[in-house]
Amino acid sequence: MIVTIAGQQLLSIAEISSAPSMGVFYVEAEMAVLDEFQDFCVLECSGCKQKKRTKDRKNFDCPKCNRKIALVPRCSFQIDLIDNTATTTSSISVELGEKILSMTAEDIFDITCTKRQSLSLTHVHEMLSNKVFAIQLRKSSWASSNTTHATLSILSYTEKQHAPQTTTDRTSKKIKPLEISEVEVMATTTAAGSSNAPPKIEPPTPNKKV
Numbered sequence: 580m581i582v583t584i585a586g587q588q589l590l591s592i593a594e595i596s597s598a599p600s601m602g603v604f605y606v607e608a609e610m611a612v613l614d615e616f617q618d619f620c621v622l623e624c625s626g627c628k629q630k631k632r633t634k635d636r637k638n639f640d641c642p643k644c645n646r647k648i649a650l651v652p653r654c655s656f657q658i659d660l661i662d663n664t665a666t667t668t669s670s671i672s673v674e675l676g677e678k679i680l681s682m683t684a685e686d687i688f689d690i691t692c693t694k695r696q697s698l699s700l701t702h703v704h705e706m707l708s709n710k711v712f713a714i715q716l717r718k719s720s721w722a723s724s725n726t727t728h729a730t731l732s733i734l735s736y737t738e739k740q741h742a743p744q745t746t747t748d749r750t751s752k753k754i755k756p757l758e759i760s761e762v763e764v765m766a767t768t769t770a771a772g773s774s775n776a777p778p779k780i781e782p783p784t785p786n787k788k789v
């Protein structure tokens with residue numbers, strides 16, 4: 580059994596998926612947003628914070644608050660967790676979700692619900708790629724028509740320290756190629772397509788005669 584610094588049991592995704600018990604678990608996994616066409620937000624009552632099944636922001640007659648009250652968007656979406664044992668889908672919401680998307684719930688609602696467009700997730704994919712996160716998950720259950728469903732939600736996550744290999748790769752990418760090699764590449768390209776090359780482009784000052 581692997582135990583985290585906080586003394587919590589660290590499980591694999593496969594173990595969490597099959598665990599019959601509900602509660603808080605820790606995993607180390609990669610995260611990915613595989614469903615790009617979700618709304619990434621829900622509307623909730625600004626009074627009781629209860630999630631509403633509507634995309635219409637007009638004032639809502641909340642039975643719990645017993646008055647007409649404004650609905651506000653809350654960031655919430657499905658994120659996939661991957662380790663070497665299995666893949667599972669978890670929900671992530673509010674600040675954690677906004678942090679991953681680098682957007683506020685209002686901006687997300689405007690794009691996905693008002694304009695009915697999909698979010699551009701390129702920066703999210705880049706941010707999450709090749710990273711392992713230490714994730715705190717809550718597994719909870721809810722019942723509907725005699726079936727019990729288990730859902731996972733992310734309570735917190737922290738990026739794990741990069742492997743030394745990754746650091747080396749990053750450093751090497753920072754080194755700018757020398758100007759000479761750029762000139763050489765240009766000269767080679769020009770020579771290869773000489774018949775199509777526009778005559779007005781002057782080749783860089785030749786260093787050696789052919």
Ligand SMILES: [Zn+2]
Binds near residue numbers: 644
């Ligand atoms: Zn309410």
